[in-house]
Amino acid sequence: MYDLVIIGAAAAGSSAAIYAARRNLNTIIVSKDSGGEVALSGEVNNWPGIIATNGFKLAQDFTNHVKSYNVPMDLGFEVTKISQEKNYYTVTAKNYSGEEKTYETKTVIIASGIHPRLLSLPNEENLRGKGVTYCTVCDGPLYRGKITATVGAGNAALESALMMSGIASKVYLITKYPNDEANKGGFPKGEDILITKVKALPNIEIIYNVESKEFVVDNFVTGLKLKDKTTDEEKIINVQGVMIHVGNLPNSQFVEIKKDGGNQIEIDQKCRTSLPGIFAAGDVTNIPYKQIAVSAGQGVIAALSAIEYINKWKEE
Numbered sequence: 001m002y003d004l005v006i007i008g009a010a011a012a013g014s015s016a017a018i019y020a021a022r023r024n025l026n027t028i029i030v031s032k033d034s035g036g037e038v039a040l041s042g043e044v045n046n047w048p049g050i051i052a053t054n055g056f057k058l059a060q061d062f063t064n065h066v067k068s069y070n071v072p073m074d075l076g077f078e079v080t081k082i083s084q085e086k087n088y089y090t091v092t093a094k095n096y097s098g099e100e101k102t103y104e105t106k107t108v109i110i111a112s113g114i115h116p117r118l119l120s121l122p123n124e125e126n127l128r129g130k131g132v133t134y135c136t137v138c139d140g141p142l143y144r145g146k147i148t149a150t151v152g153a154g155n156a157a158l159e160s161a162l163m164m165s166g167i168a169s170k171v172y173l174i175t176k177y178p179n180d181e182a183n184k185g186g187f188p189k190g191e192d193i194l195i196t197k198v199k200a201l202p203n204i205e206i207i208y209n210v211e212s213k214e215f216v217v218d219n220f221v222t223g224l225k226l227k228d229k230t231t232d233e234e235k236i237i238n239v240q241g242v243m244i245h246v247g248n249l250p251n252s253q254f255v256e257i258k259k260d261g262g263n264q265i266e267i268d269q270k271c272r273t274s275l276p277g278i279f280a281a282g283d284v285t286n287i288p289y290k291q292i293a294v295s296a297g298q299g300v301i302a303a304l305s306a307i308e309y310i311n312k313w314k315e316e
Contacts, residue, residue, distance in 0.1 A: 001026075001104045001105060001106065002026050002027065002028055002103055002104065002105040003020075003025040003026045003027060003105070003106050003107065003306075003310055004016075004020050004025050004026070004027045004028075004105060004106070004107045004108070004109065004303075004306050004310070005027075005028055005030060005089075005091050005103050005105040005107075005108050005109075006020070006027065006028070006029045006030070006108075006109045006111060007029075007031065007108065007109065007110050007112050008029070008031050008036060008110070008111035008112040008113055008251075008282070008284075009029050009031035009033070009034045009035065009036065009062070009063065009066070009073060009075065010035050010036030010037065010038045010039075010059065010062065010111065010113055010282070010295065011036075011062065011282060011292045011293075011295040011296040011299065012109075012111035012113075012281035012282030012283075012295040012296065012298050012299035012302070013029055013031065013109070013111035013281075013282070013299060014029075014062035014063070014066050014296075014299065015281075015295075015297070015299030015300050015303070016109045016111060016281060016299040016303040016306075017029055017066045017069070017071045017303075018066060018071075018303075019299075019300055019303035019304065019307075020071070020303050020306070020307070021066075021069035021070070021071050023303075025306075025307065025310065027071055027072075028071070028072045028073070028074060028103065029066065029071060029072070029073040029074070029075075030073075030074045030077050030079055030091065030093050030101075030103065031073070031074070031075055031077070031112075032075075032077065032078040033075065033076075034062075034063050034073075034075055035055070035056070035059025035060070035062065035063065036059075036113040036114075037113055037114060037115075037248070037283070038055050038058060038059045038062070038292055039055055039056050039059035040055060040056075040135045040137050040138060041054070041055025041056075041058075041137065041292075042054060042055060042136070042137050042159050042162075042163050043159070044058055044292065046291075046292075046293065047292060047293065048293065054137075055137065056137070058292070074093070074101065076095045076096065077093040077094065077095050078093060078094060078095070079092065079093045079112070079254050080092050080093060080094055080254050081255075082108060082254065082255045082278070084275070085104070087106075087276075087277070087313070087314075087315075088104060088105060088106050088277070089104070089105055089106075089107075089108055089277065089278065090102055090103070090104055090105075091103040091108060106277060106309075106310055106313050107277045107278070107279065107306040107309055107310060107313075108277065108278045108279070109271075109278075109279045109280065109299070109302045109303065109306060110252070110255065110265060110273075110278065110279070110280040110281070111280070111281045111282045111284065111295075111298075111299060111302070112250075112251040112252065112254075112284050113250075113251055113282060113283045113284055114248035114249060114250050114251060114283045114284065114290070115248060115251055116135075116244065116245075116246075116247075116248055116249075117246050117247040117248055117249055118244070119151065119212055119244055119246060121212060121213070121214060121215060122214060122215070123215060123217065124215070127215055127217065127221060130217075130219070130221060131215075131217075131221025131222075131240060131241050131242060132215070132221060132241075132242050132244065133241065133242070133243055133244070134243075134245070136159070136160035136163050136164060136243045136245070137163070139241075139243075140160070140163055140164055140243070141167060143164070143167060143168050143240060143241040144167050144168070145167075145168065145169050146168055146169060146239075146240040146241060147168060147169060147170045147171075147238060147239050147240055147241075148164050148170075148171055148239055148240065148241040148242070148243060149171070149173075149174055149237060149239045149241070149242050150164060150171065150172070150173050150242075150243040150244075150245060151174045151212055151224075151242060151243070151244050151245065151246060152174070152175070152244065152245035152246045152247075153175040153176060153177055153186065153187050153188065153189065153190065153246075154187070154189045154190055154245065154247070155189070155190055155191055156245035157173065157175075157187075157190075157243075157245040157246075158173075158190050158191070158194040158195060158197075158198050159194065160243045160245050161173040161198050161204055162194065162197055162198060162201070164243065165201045165203055165204050168203070168241075169203065170203050170205065171201075171203060171204045172204075172205050172206075172207055172224075172239065173198065173204055173205070173206045173207070174207050174210060174212060174224075174226065175187060175206065175207070175208055175209075175210075176209065176210065176211060176229065177208065177209065178208050178209040178230075179206070179208040179209070185199070186206060186208045186209075207226065207237070209228060209229050210226040210227060210228055210229060211226065211227045212224060212225075212226060213225045213226065213227050213234065215242070216236055220240070221239065221240065221241065221242055222238065222239075222240070223236045223237060223238045223239055224236070224239055248283070248290075249262075249263065250262070250263050250265070250283065250284045250285075251284055252264065252265050252284050255278070257275055257278065257280075258273065258274035260286050262286075264284065264285055264286040265280040265284055265285045265286065266285070266286050267279070267280050267281075267285045267286065267287070269301075270301060270305040270308075271298060271301045271302035271305050272305060276309075277306075277309055277313075279302040279305050279306055279309075280302065281295065281298035281299045281301065281302040282295035282299065283295060285298070
C-alpha cells in the first residue's frame with residue numbers, strides 16, 4: 001500500500017511529490033501526461049528565480065526535480081475512479097491501450113488540473129487538426145505566413161495573439177466584450193501589459209463585441225462566421241487557422257466529492273476535501289487564482305496536510 005498517490009504531474013503534483021519524498025513517504029505520481037497545461041504555455045516570466053523561460057521547459061524542470069528524488073511516475077495513465085475501502089482508497093487508472101492499473105493508498109492528492117473549454121460550434125470536434133486548435137504553442141508554427149484568428153478575452157488569448165503575430169501574416173483577435181473602459185478595452189480579465197502589447201502590433205486586428213457562430217470549411221477551415229452582439233450583423237473572416245482560448249474546465253469527473261457549480265473541487269485552507277484522506281491542489285480546485293506559482297504552493301500545502309493525516313493513520 002502506498003502512503004500517497006498523487007494524480008497529476010504539473011506544478012501542484014510535482015511540488016507535492018517533492019515534499020512527500022523529503023519525508024520518505026511511499027509515493028507515486030499517476031498522470032496522463034507530464035506538465036499538464038503548464039507544458040502548453042508560451043513564455044513564462046513570473047516564476048520566481050527564473051526571469052524568462054517557457055512552459056515546456058518549466059514542465060521538464062518539474063519532472064526532472066521529481067525524478068531526482070526517485071519518485072515513480074506512471075505517465076500515460078488517466079485516473080478513472082477513486083473508491084473508498086475502510087480507511088484507505090483504491091485509485092483506478094487506464095492508459096490509451098486500455099491497460100488498467102489499481103493503486104491502494106492511505107491518502108490521495110488530486111492535482112489533475114484543467115482542460116480547454118470548447119466553443120461548442122457545429123462540427124468543432126471534427127475540425128481538430130484541420131484548422132482548429134486549443135494550443136497555440138503546439139500548433140501555431142503550422143500556420144506560418146497564413147491568416148489566423150484567436151478567440152478569447154483572457155491572458156491565454158492575448159498570449160496566443162502575441163505569439164501568432166510573429167508567425168502569421170495577419171492575426172484576428174476575437175473578443176465577446178466591447179472596447180470600453182468597463183471591460184478594460186475588450187479584455188476584462190487580461191493583464192495590462194499584454195493588452196498594451198497586443199494593441200500596439202500592426203498585424204493584429206481586434207474584433208470586439210462578437211460571438212463566434214460557425215466555422216467555414218472546405219475539408220479544412222477557411223473562415224469563421226461572426227455575429228455582432230449589438231446589431232446582430234453577421235460577417236465572415238477568411239482564416240486558415242483558429243486558436244480557441246475561452247477558458248478551461250476542471251479534470252474532476254473521476255471522483256465523487258464535494259464540488260462547486262463549476263465542478264471545481266472544494267477545499268479548505270489545508271487543501272482538505274469533503275473526503276478524509278483526500279486532498280486537492282491547483283487549478284482543479286476552487287482557489288480563485290489559476291497561476292503556476294499558486295498551484296505549486298497549493299501542492300506543498302496538500303503534501304504537508306497528507307503527512308499530518310498519515311501520522312495519525314491506523315490500519316483497520
